[in-house]
């Protein structure tokens with residue numbers, strides 16, 4: 463069967479912005495208060511309602527991780543165990559404060575942190591476990607918390623992929639030690655750029671609040687009222703990692719539309735699952751899309767050559783794809799002496815297909831036909 467490839471580009475991911483976000487940004491611009499102020503406060507209040515505990519907004523997800531590590535008291539030389547199969551942001555956040563990322567393996571099914579491998583990598587210097595909620599699922603998160611508890615470690619969840627996901631009836635970010643989210647352009651909700659740290663530990667969150675504003679103590683309360691401090695105290699290293707009103711205005715409208723945005727992602731992922739779950743040579747991550755809000759849709763092939771052929775066909779049909787991710791222990795900055803078997807095999811076999819709320823079922827049908835070489 464011959465079919466002419468559409469010239470239309472099918473994007474891997476996309477910021478999906480409505481008139482509501484545009485109007486909200488114009489309102490901030492008209493008010494002439496673009497920096498951190500009342501919109502950020504409003505967005506944080508909405509997020510706190512969403513998670514059921516406080517959230518502190520920052521400039522991006524990487525900053526959220528860095529500030530969480532710093533505020534928890536991770537120091538230069540401390541070790542943070544993190545899966546190698548993650549965006550380099552997780553690793554850079556760790557080295558930004560001088561700590562050492564210890565790359566660990568993933569579970570072959572979920573591509574989330576492999577707790578058996580984690581156990582082998584704990585040393586006297588280990589302070590934090592940083593599981594990454596790959597594609598939106600959390601893997602065996604309760605086992606990660608169990609190991610952390612047994613070894614007096616804390617868990618900082620890199621939940622950048624999992625905004626909106628629930629685990630055992632609880633929203634990711636709404637339980638556990640610390641969770642960090644990203645609101646960059648392509649995440650489940652966006653502020654353009656942005657991120658947040660969620661926790662129940664109020665002292666810890668205050669440290670994050672101060673550190674995002676150059677360490678200026680208690681400046682956040684003034685900024686929320688569109689004011690700032692002139693006579694202030696600084697006793698810790700801080701960064702300019704706060705969120706702006708422009709970003710928060712986008713985030714507020716995205717969060718109001720989250721039911722639509724999340725359900726659309728889940729619906730598209732279900733459509734992929736329906737079409738690809740019984741295809742020979744392809745395996746899917748076994749998510750329950752009643753609970754998981756997927757950030758990416760990653761499939762695995764039984765061989766690299768099969769995957770590479772599909773990549774060529776997608777290119778020929780103007781369908782973008784992703785490789786999430788090049789393992790961090792393959793990068794010169796983070797190279798290890800040891801092999802991470804499941805990460806390395808997964809990297810040679812995985813492929814991410816387009817997923818964003820502006821796609822339709824017919825796009826998914828077309829992509830799956832191309833993947834399966836139906837024409």
Ligand SMILES: *Cc1c(COP(=O)(O)O)cnc(C)c1O
Nearest residue numbers: 522523524549551552622644646
């Ligand atoms: C997006 C992302 C981050 C960082 O978020 P930014 O907002 O882009 O800084 C961290 N970890 C993972 C797994 C991500 O996908």
